[in-house]
Amino acid sequence: xSLLKTVGLRASYGQVDVLLGIDIDVSEGExxxxxxxxxxxxxxxxxxxxxxxxxxxxxxxxGQEIVSQSAESIVRLGVAHVPQGRGTFSELTVEENLRxxxxxxxxSIESDIxxxxxxxPRLEERQNxxxxxxxxxxxxxxxxxxxxxxxxxLLLCDEPSLGLAPLVxxxxxxxxxxxxxxxxxxxxxxEQNANLALKVASKVxxxxxxxxxxxxxxxxxxxxxxxxxxxxxx
Amino acid sequence: xxxxxxxxxxxxxxxxxxxxLLALLVIYIPTQSETARxxxxxxxxxLIIAAMSLNMVLGFTGQISLGHSAFFGIGGYTAAILxxxxxxxxxxxxxxxxxxxxxxxxxxxxxVLRIRGAYLALVTLAVAVLFPTLLRWKKLEWLTDGAKxxxxxxxxxxxxxxxxxELKGRDGRAVFSYWLGLLVLVIxxxxxxxxxxxxxxxxxxAIRDNETAAAVMGVNVTRTKVLIFGISASMCALAGVxxxxxxxxxxxxxxxxxxxxxxxFLLIMVVGGAGTLSGPIIGGLVYVWLDNTTRGIGxxxxxxxxxxxxxxxxxxxxLILGLALIVIMLFAPTGLMGLLRKLTRRIMTIIPxxxxxxx
Ligand SMILES: Nc1ncnc2c1ncn2[C@@H]1O[C@H](COP(=O)(O)OP(=O)(O)OP(=O)(O)O)[C@@H](O)[C@H]1O
Ligand SMILES: [Mg+2]
Numbered sequence: 001x002s003l004l005k006t007v008g009l010r011a012s013y014g015q016v017d018v019l020l021g022i023d024i025d026v027s028e029g030e031x032x033x034x035x036x037x038x039x040x041x042x043x044x045x046x047x048x049x050x051x052x053x054x055x056x057x058x059x060x061x062x063g064q065e066i067v068s069q070s071a072e073s074i075v076r077l078g079v080a081h082v083p084q085g086r087g088t089f090s091e092l093t094v095e096e097n098l099r100x101x102x103x104x105x106x107x108s109i110e111s112d113i114x115x116x117x118x119x120x121p122r123l124e125e126r127q128n129x130x131x132x133x134x135x136x137x138x139x140x141x142x143x144x145x146x147x148x149x150x151x152x153x154l155l156l157c158d159e160p161s162l163g164l165a166p167l168v169x170x171x172x173x174x175x176x177x178x179x180x181x182x183x184x185x186x187x188x189x190x191e192q193n194a195n196l197a198l199k200v201a202s203k204v205x206x207x208x209x210x211x212x213x214x215x216x217x218x219x220x221x222x223x224x225x226x227x228x229x230x231x232x233x234x
Numbered sequence: 235x236x237x238x239x240x241x242x243x244x245x246x247x248x249x250x251x252x253x254x255l256l257a258l259l260v261i262y263i264p265t266q267s268e269t270a271r272x273x274x275x276x277x278x279x280x281l282i283i284a285a286m287s288l289n290m291v292l293g294f295t296g297q298i299s300l301g302h303s304a305f306f307g308i309g310g311y312t313a314a315i316l317x318x319x320x321x322x323x324x325x326x327x328x329x330x331x332x333x334x335x336x337x338x339x340x341x342x343x344x345x346v347l348r349i350r351g352a353y354l355a356l357v358t359l360a361v362a363v364l365f366p367t368l369l370r371w372k373k374l375e376w377l378t379d380g381a382k383x384x385x386x387x388x389x390x391x392x393x394x395x396x397x398x399x400e401l402k403g404r405d406g407r408a409v410f411s412y413w414l415g416l417l418v419l420v421i422x423x424x425x426x427x428x429x430x431x432x433x434x435x436x437x438x439x440a441i442r443d444n445e446t447a448a449a450v451m452g453v454n455v456t457r458t459k460v461l462i463f464g465i466s467a468s469m470c471a472l473a474g475v476x477x478x479x480x481x482x483x484x485x486x487x488x489x490x491x492x493x494x495x496x497x498x499f500l501l502i503m504v505v506g507g508a509g510t511l512s513g514p515i516i517g518g519l520v521y522v523w524l525d526n527t528t529r530g531i532g533x534x535x536x537x538x539x540x541x542x543x544x545x546x547x548x549x550x551x552x553l554i555l556g557l558a559l560i561v562i563m564l565f566a567p568t569g570l571m572g573l574l575r576k577l578t579r580r581i582m583t584i585i586p587x588x589x590x591x592x593x
Contacts, residue, residue: 050450052449052450071450072452075450076452087446088447090443091442091509092436092443096436099436100433100436100448103437104451150451
């Protein structure tokens, strides 16, 4: 069943049209990756889904049209956004960042905090430290853990590997894969590292200047000689 | 260097000793000082409250406001008008001023807080500039008495507080202002502290750090900003009420009712330490102390200072005050509170309580 479906999704910054009608479909429990060159509009697509930019067209989440809803109501429906460049709150401590991740929840969140500390032990060691004093990799872990605190059904993850050591990236993808396979979390992932992304994702969208130029299963895309040459670097 | 665990016996001992010293000082001042000194503290309290209110908006939420002098003025005029024209007892005017300023603050905040940075500074500056003009406006003269202002509270109108004994004349008025100011200050401080340490406080700091990320967490950014602006405005109005009760007059040229007031609140907040709960307290005390010590310089032309500043018959106080503030900011860019923290960290560190969740 389709959890997220965008049809003719458009967005612009001022006069400049950036998304020219994007159609993306994420099924329940699926991990979908969006690939594309710098400036293709990947981040803008994520922002258009999470409601942090003005957009038009159609975005249906769980059967509900959300294209005109505000960011704060879209989180409440179960969409969590890990923005590009992390966006952790640098003046708050690690723990406070996690708590604000659960801002929309009224129930007890202690067991969630414990769970993400278990997944990311480095965060537990630094729980009282200012988020701004964490390393890049730690901040990325925090950003993901913070997003998960809202118990989302769909996680939008924008270039989690940006600026991370290969080993740390590997770890992060392991975590995402586990979440997807064991908890049934649906993930829409933007990633530059195509080879890594193709390993974990089931479906791929290829973006170019605000349009989807190719899409299909990960195997099909990975096997397509022309696409490999043109977009995935050999 | 000492390492002390939060919540341990030593930590409590330090807290209790510190609190006791503070309490002694607070009682010592109004009982042992001369009237002028007591009055200076009373006016410091009003400035501290105003700076605290600005701190909620600028220090914690990251929204600049140069319009707080208007809220100060709203408080001052509300008190004056209600007491003089409607015979209210001074105590109740606090509530009225807080409510009016809250409503006005939200009404101004609603359109204004959608803009950011330098534009927000400009628009709130316009509010500060317009406010005194509004007070002088002919059509409002029936309410505000125009340029002349309002003489409101008479000395013998002061309510009697049994614990303080009988307060009479100028001395009694100063002592009364002191305790009333301190009471309001403590209440405002506790409200700020409660807000900052709550879920609301986290969302304020989140907005300051990264507005988009805060929205993605589910924080209603606009509503939160407008509400905190309203709350801040009503706190600032309380300071205005105090000022009117202290001096008995309020005019459109009053220092804190004009743009200068906003700048002074801003200075106190920044010198004390923006985004810290106690910063405005330190900033306010230092500001009033500097203001009073520099005010005399240059007027009597003896000694070195007289030699340096004797050439002008205008008091160089403002200049010296400005220079002193620049020096403070050079040595303590994060404010005096930041400096204080750095110094105490050399002597001891407080290790936070382990707050890892137990399931
Ligand atoms: N805040 C902004 N204001 C104006 N133009 C913007 C803004 N953000 C992005 N753009 C433009 O929109 C286009 C798409 O940007 P977007 O950030 O979506 O690309 P991207 O695919 O995420 O690229 P990258 O891989 O570099 O992150 C770019 O041409 C960019 O210049
Ligand atoms: Mg991007």
